[in-house]
Amino acid sequence: MKTFIKRHFFWAVVPVLMIPLTVILLVQYRSLRAIEAALPLQRKEAVTQYLKAVMSEVMDFYSDNAERTLGVSAAAIAHRRGGAIQDNAGRTRALAAVARVADHFKQQQFRGSRRLFIVVDTEYAGGHLSATMFYNPARQAMVFDPQAPEMRAIDVASSSFMIYARTGTPVEPHLRGIDRDPNCLLIVKPIVTEEQNIVALTGMVLDSDWFAREVVPKAIHDNLPRSFPADHREAAVTLRFSRDEVVYATRQDGENKPDASMRFMPFFQYYVLSVRVPSLSLERLARRSFLINLGLSLGMTLLIVAGLIMALRAAAREMKLSQMKTDFVANVSHELRTPLASIRVFSEMLKLGRVNSLDKAREFGAYIESQSRRLTQIINNILDFSRIESGRKSYQFIFTDLRALLAEALEVCEPRLRQSGHRVTLETPDRPLSPVPIDYDAMLIALTNLIDNAVKYSRGAEEITLRLGERDGFAAITVKDYGIGVAREEQERIFEKFYRVSTGMVHDVKGAGLGLSLVKHIVEAHRGKITVESELGRGSAFTILLPKKELEQLAPRKPSGELELKSQSQ
Numbered sequence: 113m114k115t116f117i118k119r120h121f122f123w124a125v126v127p128v129l130m131i132p133l134t135v136i137l138l139v140q141y142r143s144l145r146a147i148e149a150a151l152p153l154q155r156k157e158a159v160t161q162y163l164k165a166v167m168s169e170v171m172d173f174y175s176d177n178a179e180r181t182l183g184v185s186a187a188a189i190a191h192r193r194g195g196a197i198q199d200n201a202g203r204t205r206a207l208a209a210v211a212r213v214a215d216h217f218k219q220q221q222f223r224g225s226r227r228l229f230i231v232v233d234t235e236y237a238g239g240h241l242s243a244t245m246f247y248n249p250a251r252q253a254m255v256f257d258p259q260a261p262e263m264r265a266i267d268v269a270s271s272s273f274m275i276y277a278r279t280g281t282p283v284e285p286h287l288r289g290i291d292r293d294p295n296c297l298l299i300v301k302p303i304v305t306e307e308q309n310i311v312a313l314t315g316m317v318l319d320s321d322w323f324a325r326e327v328v329p330k331a332i333h334d335n336l337p338r339s340f341p342a343d344h345r346e347a348a349v350t351l352r353f354s355r356d357e358v359v360y361a362t363r364q365d366g367e368n369k370p371d372a373s374m375r376f377m378p379f380f381q382y383y384v385l386s387v388r389v390p391s392l393s394l395e396r397l398a399r400r401s402f403l404i405n406l407g408l409s410l411g412m413t414l415l416i417v418a419g420l421i422m423a424l425r426a427a428a429r430e431m432k433l434s435q436m437k438t439d440f441v442a443n444v445s446h447e448l449r450t451p452l453a454s455i456r457v458f459s460e461m462l463k464l465g466r467v468n469s470l471d472k473a474r475e476f477g478a479y480i481e482s483q484s485r486r487l488t489q490i491i492n493n494i495l496d497f498s499r500i501e502s503g504r505k506s507y508q509f510i511f512t513d514l515r516a517l518l519a520e521a522l523e524v525c526e527p528r529l530r531q532s533g534h535r536v537t538l539e540t541p542d543r544p545l546s547p548v549p550i551d552y553d554a555m556l557i558a559l560t561n562l563i564d565n566a567v568k569y570s571r572g573a574e575e576i577t578l579r580l581g582e583r584d585g586f587a588a589i590t591v592k593d594y595g596i597g598v599a600r601e602e603q604e605r606i607f608e609k610f611y612r613v614s615t616g617m618v619h620d621v622k623g624a625g626l627g628l629s630l631v632k633h634i635v636e637a638h639r640g641k642i643t644v645e646s647e648l649g650r651g652s653a654f655t656i657l658l659p660k661k662e663l664e665q666l667a668p669r670k671p672s673g674e675l676e677l678k679s680q681s682q
């Protein structure tokens with residue numbers, strides 16, 4: 113159960129953390145989507161309000177001015193009965209009847225009209241005719257101008273009113289926008305008596321240019337900052353004539369679809385105003401806060417997951433290390449106990465005088481010596497390792513002939529080799545190698561460890577090769593065996609402290625897992641390298657590569673030929 117929990121801890125903890133985080137993210141995402149969905153409505157409302165504000169500003173301006181300009185009193189029109197100018201009135205009579213209207217018009221100064229006019233109904237030779245007279249500002253009088261381009265539009269606009277005049281139909285004196293002819297837009301006002309009988313129709317021909325270039329742009333710009341305090345610079349407002357002819361635009365907006373459009377009413381109905389605000393500040397705010405929240409939540413999730421993974425890895429490493437240490441104690445105790453037990457047996461036999469021949473005594477003595485050497489080596493390894501771990505290990509480099517080192521290593525290992533029946537072939541180059549700066553004792557420990565491993569993991573193969581040579585400018589010492597070998601995936605790890613190959617063919621060999629880590633440390637302190645070439649079941653070759661010149665250059669050479677260097681690592 114414990115191992116199950118240990119093994120599945122990660123997969124148990126991840127959902128515990130991930131589920132609430134995912135729920136939080138989902139809830140946040142949904143509420144932000146809801147805000148986003150509501151935003152277009154808010155945008156529609158804002159732009160519609162803006163268009164209405166511009167419209168009413170412009171229309172109020174025209175209404176007020178038209179009302180005042182066209183507000184001729186019914187009493188100002190003379191000779192009328194039921195609205196018509198009587199007594200076979202001709203042109204002269206009609207002019208005389210509206211003479212006082214000019215007095216009213218001359219007081220008006222509305223810039224938005226091109227021409228002011230009045231239409232009256234006349235009775236002539238028993239028939240009815242409408243008479244249209246324009247105000248002439250130069251003469252300050254009403255005049256006929258039958259060739260005027262506006263005549264047609266005025267005739268069309270006034271015809272229904274003239275019928276009302278003849279039939280005595282009551283009419284409300286409201287302003288009306290007449291936009292039948294796009295080139296001649298009019299505002300007209302019926303002049304009525306108290307009984308609401310129409311006596312004349314006053315009107316103005318509108319100046320569309322002034323409307324499109326002055327009045328509307330002013331209203332557009334006045335209202336923008338009021339309606340979109342934070343976004344008015346981005347707003348694209350366009351005034352179009354007859355739907356597609358752009359007559360004014362705050363800025364180029366390409367083919368973008370406007371957020372809202374509105375037709376001018378009741379005057380200038382040929383003009384349409386539209387607006388597009390690329391993104392409202394509220395929208396931007398919501399989108400930005402959504403992205404920030406999303407980023408933060410994802411970042412937090414990542415951090416938690418990363419922290420969790422790191423904590424789990426650290427815990428796993430800790431557990432593994434503690435397991436390795438326990439194994440180490442067990443292995444070391446075993447390693448110490450075995451030679452000690454044989455030393456005790458042989459020395460007891462010697463003490464009890466059970467050895468009757470001198471040869472036997474020599475044999476026992478040699479055995480005791482070899483076992484105590486082994487003990488010394490194990491203890492030296494442990495001591496060296498603890499020195500390295502605590503950073504107390506220092507090295508003294510002396511230029512040494514490596515052949516001497518190899519010879520001594522063989523001598524140290526000789527009893528062990530003899531006992532196990534291993535044969536060592538020593539291969540050295542014919543020409544002498546130049547001396548290499550090494551810490552003699554440390555390198556001896558490294559080499560004996562490699563030879564010891566070659567014996568331990570030989571699985572009956574009695575051949576061991578010890579080779580001295582050169583490789584890539586390094587002095588190379590190779591210890592080669594034909595034993596169990598090391599699997600490729602283990603070849604790097606065997607140099608870690610306490611690490612022992614736990615699968616395959618090594619189960620029955622005892623060891624502390626310190627030898628190779630010690631070798632690696634010593635070699636690296638020499639700025640060298642340790643390599644392994646191995647194949648499972650075929651044996652291994654461990655090679656120590658030692659720099660020949662580098663150390664010479666890096667460390668000052670003492671007169672005695674001794675170099676001093678502190679250990680590089682730890």
Ligand code: ADP
Binds near residue numbers: 568595598618651652
């Ligand atoms: P120990 O030998 O005490 O276990 P080492 O650090 O010397 O510790 O070696 C680490 C591991 O590397 C060994 O447990 C063994 O599995 C593997 N190993 C070392 N040398 C050899 C070799 N010559 N042949 C096969 N495996 C080896």
